[in-house]
Amino acid sequence: MMHIKRKLFVISIISILVLVISFTIFPAGESQAIIPFGGQIKSVFYCTCSNNILLTIGPPNGGSLIYQPGGTRLYAYGQVFRPGPWTLGNYSPGGACLVYVGVGCAAIGSQGTIKSTGTSL
Amino acid sequence: MKDFPVKYAFAMLRGAIAGIAVTAILFWLAVSFPLPNIPALYAQTAGDMMAQIITLRAQISLLQEELAVLSSEASKSAPLFARNLGAGERGEDVRELQIFLNSSSETRLATYGPGSPGSETPYFGRLTASAVERFQELFAPEILAPSGLSLGTGYVGPSTRAKLNALYAERADSTEAVRADPASLESGLAGALTEEEVTFMRYSLPVSDGLLVTFPSAYFGPVGMEVALYGAGFSSVGNDIHFGSSYVLRGVRTSDPSILSFVVPRDFPLGYYEIWVTNENGKSNDGAFFVITDPSTSAPEIVRISPVAVSVGKQVTLYGSGFTRVGNMVRTSYAIIENVPSPDGKTLVFEVTPPFLADLPEAARGQVQLELWVYIVNANGVSGTGRFMVAY
Numbered sequence: 001m002m003h004i005k006r007k008l009f010v011i012s013i014i015s016i017l018v019l020v021i022s023f024t025i026f027p028a029g030e031s032q033a034i035i036p037f038g039g040q041i042k043s044v045f046y047c048t049c050s051n052n053i054l055l056t057i058g059p060p061n062g063g064s065l066i067y068q069p070g071g072t073r074l075y076a077y078g079q080v081f082r083p084g085p086w087t088l089g090n091y092s093p094g095g096a097c098l099v100y101v102g103v104g105c106a107a108i109g110s111q112g113t114i115k116s117t118g119t120s121l
Numbered sequence: 122m123k124d125f126p127v128k129y130a131f132a133m134l135r136g137a138i139a140g141i142a143v144t145a146i147l148f149w150l151a152v153s154f155p156l157p158n159i160p161a162l163y164a165q166t167a168g169d170m171m172a173q174i175i176t177l178r179a180q181i182s183l184l185q186e187e188l189a190v191l192s193s194e195a196s197k198s199a200p201l202f203a204r205n206l207g208a209g210e211r212g213e214d215v216r217e218l219q220i221f222l223n224s225s226s227e228t229r230l231a232t233y234g235p236g237s238p239g240s241e242t243p244y245f246g247r248l249t250a251s252a253v254e255r256f257q258e259l260f261a262p263e264i265l266a267p268s269g270l271s272l273g274t275g276y277v278g279p280s281t282r283a284k285l286n287a288l289y290a291e292r293a294d295s296t297e298a299v300r301a302d303p304a305s306l307e308s309g310l311a312g313a314l315t316e317e318e319v320t321f322m323r324y325s326l327p328v329s330d331g332l333l334v335t336f337p338s339a340y341f342g343p344v345g346m347e348v349a350l351y352g353a354g355f356s357s358v359g360n361d362i363h364f365g366s367s368y369v370l371r372g373v374r375t376s377d378p379s380i381l382s383f384v385v386p387r388d389f390p391l392g393y394y395e396i397w398v399t400n401e402n403g404k405s406n407d408g409a410f411f412v413i414t415d416p417s418t419s420a421p422e423i424v425r426i427s428p429v430a431v432s433v434g435k436q437v438t439l440y441g442s443g444f445t446r447v448g449n450m451v452r453t454s455y456a457i458i459e460n461v462p463s464p465d466g467k468t469l470v471f472e473v474t475p476p477f478l479a480d481l482p483e484a485a486r487g488q489v490q491l492e493l494w495v496y497i498v499n500a501n502g503v504s505g506t507g508r509f510m511v512a513y
Contacts, residue, residue, distance in 0.1 A: 040335075044455075044477045048485040053477070069491055076506060078494030081455040081477060084408055086335040100484050120336035120408075121452060121496060121503070 034115065037061050038088040041119075044081050049098035049105035055080065055114075057087055063111040066095045075118035089117025202285050206277040210245040218245075218277065221289060222252040225347060225382075227259060250275030260284050332405040334398055341412035341420065341502035342385060348411065350381045354402040364394035364411070391415055392500055393450070412502050419443050420502030423495070430490075430510040431473050437509060439469045443501045450498040469497065478513050489513035 039062035045054040053067040067080055079085040095113030098105040201217055219241035222228040230236035230248040254273030257264045264280045265271060277285070332354035339348055350362070355378050362370040362381070368389050375381045381398065396409040414420070421443035431437045439451075444463035451458040455475035463469045478489060490512050497504040 046477050046481065046485075046489070048482055048488075051485075051488050053491075074492075074494075076494075077452075077496065078454055078506065078508075079452065081475060081491075081493070082453075082457075100482050121340055121498075 034090050034092060035112065036088075036090045037063060037065060037114075037117075038086070040086050041080065041083050043083060045097070045108075047097035047108065048100040050096055052095070052097060052113075053081065054097040054108060054110060055087075064109065065091050066097055066110050066113045067117075068095060068113050072114045073116035075116065077119050077121040079119040079121060080117065086120040087117050088119075090115050201289050202277065202282045205279070205282070206245055208245055208247070208250050208275070211243050213243055215245045215249065216241045216243045218285070219249055219252075221285065222249070222256060228252045228256045253277055253281065256285075257281055332398060332400060332402040334396065334405045334409045337396065337409055337411055340410065340498070341414050343414055343416040344385045344387045344389065346385045348383060348385060350383075350396070350398065350409065351379060352381070352398075352405065353379055354400070354405075355379065355381045355398065356400045356402065360398055360400045363397050363399065364389055364413075368394070385411075385413055389413055393498065410498075412498065412500065414500070414502045418501050421449075421497040421499055421504040423497060423504050423507035426495075426507050426509045428509075430512055433478050433489075433511060433513045434472065434474055436470050436472050439471075439495070439497065439507060440467060441469075441497075441504070442467060443499075443504070444469050444497060445499045445501065448499055452496045452498055454493040454495070473511050475511060478511070481513060486513060 037057060039057040039059050041055055042058045042062075043056040045056075047054055047066075052069060055065050055067055057063055057065060074080065075089075077085070080087070091112040091114045093112040095110065097108040097110050099108055201221075202214055204214065206212075206215060206218060219230055219236060223230055223236075223238045223241065229238070230241075230252045234240065235242050236246075236248045254275045257273035257275075261271065261273075264284050265273065267280060332352070334350050334352040337348055337350050339346070342348065355375050357376065358372065358374050360373040360375065360381055362373055362383055364370070368386075370383055370386055373381060373383050391413045393412045394410060395407065396411050397407060398405040419442070421441065423439050423441045425440040427438050427440065444466050446464060446466065447460065447462050449461045449463055449469055451461050451469070451471050453473075455477065458471050461469055461471055473493070475491075475493075481489070490510055492508055493511055495507040495509070497507075
């Protein structure tokens with residue numbers, strides 16, 4: 001009994017130490033990088049499981065980015081759901097576009113979730 | 122008793138390995154699969170959220186309009202440049218002077234660095250003096266001739282101040298409608314973002330891809346208004362700006378391949394024009410537009426939208442003013458709908474059919490709620506922002 005207690009005590013102490021050291025070395029802010037993007041909207045795709053929208057942005061600095069309703073801050077002129085307008089904004093890595101595939105949800109790759117964006121009219 | 126320390130050491134080692142393994146797995150999971158950013162508003166119903174948004178935006182728009190009116194009145198009642206200015210002077214009026222001079226390509230202080238648009242300073246230095254000289258020579262009959270001068274002095278004395286204040290007031294009048302527009306106050310792409318972000322966009326555009334027009338600094342205005350086209354591939358001389366297929370502003374110069382400024386020509390008819398540019402790099406893309414408006418008419422205005430939440434495939438009605446009987450263009454977040462009529466000039470009806478919400482699976486039904494933005498573009502100009510929800 002004493003042996004198990006001692007083992008649990010040691011595991012707990014070491015876990016706490018490792019966690020403290022991890023958060024010191026990798027502060028939370030670094031995992032939420034803010035990355036600028038800008039380019040013309042090429043395609044718009046509704047993600048049926050995650051209820052967000054995957055935008056494909058063209059050059060000069062585009063990619064596959066998620067527009068998160070209620071999360072993405074939208075500036076004028078708000079033209080984000082059709083191909084054509086030019087966008088400029090920033091995003092953070094993370095987030096998912098999940099699509100219903102009949103028996104469940106599958107993820108479509110993206111570079112991150114848009115934090116804020118403005119568009120041309 | 123003899124081997125107890127060895128057993129104890131093994132126990133510690135096993136504990137350490139287990140602890141590190143568990144922590145490493147937890148840490149990897151946390152970094153690789155961060156929790157989705159779900160705002161607190163999700164705890165409310167969509168209806169509550171929509172009501173809050175609409176109320177807050179209405180308040181913001183009202184305050185912005187009041188602020189615009191107050192600013193306009195203040196700018197009319199007091200001269201902006203109230204003292205003489207020369208080399209070595211410091212003050213916020215110097216910064217205002219630089220901003221004013223930078224608003225025209227002919228008197229711009231610099232393209233890059235201190236003094237350039239967005240980087241104006243409160244110090245009256247060599248660049249400011251040089252820009253003032255050019256300004257004085259542009260208006261030589263009014264500023265220099267009365268003193269028997271033909272070349273600019275770079276010193277902002279009474280006659281220069283008088284001209285600056287007169288032009289400033291004139292410009293405030295001509296842009297009043299634009300500034301009072303909430304969409305304009307939210308500023309659109311060019312203004313809503315920081316100067317650094319716009320600079321990033323401008324200078325990261327690939328010139329090798331040819332000629333691009335991304336967006337204009339304004340989408341409507343009267344003749345005589347100065348407008349900048351942002352993009353890439355503009356040449357130093359020989360840019361032709363096309364207003365539709367019938368009118369061309371030829372040989373526009375620029376020192377910056379990403380900005381092309383022009384003054385809306387006085388001899389171009391009022392109306393809506395697709396805008397594109399041609400030069401030695403070819404022809405720019407489609408998509409940009411500008412409406413030359415009559416300054417005596419008011420831009421279209423969206424006052425109310427009904428219903429504020431609409432199902433896919435249903436109709437929505439915009440209530441407001443300044444709609445034309447025919448030829449209204451509805452620019453929504455999801456599509457451009459052309460030639461929408463408004464028989465009474467006060468209401469305008471269109472069907473909400475976002476293509477990206479077509480053919481959704483039945484499993485998605487009841488899950489979709491998105492806010493859409495809408496603008497009216499017609500011969501009177503461009504409306505402020507209207508917003509409504511679409512549901513599926």
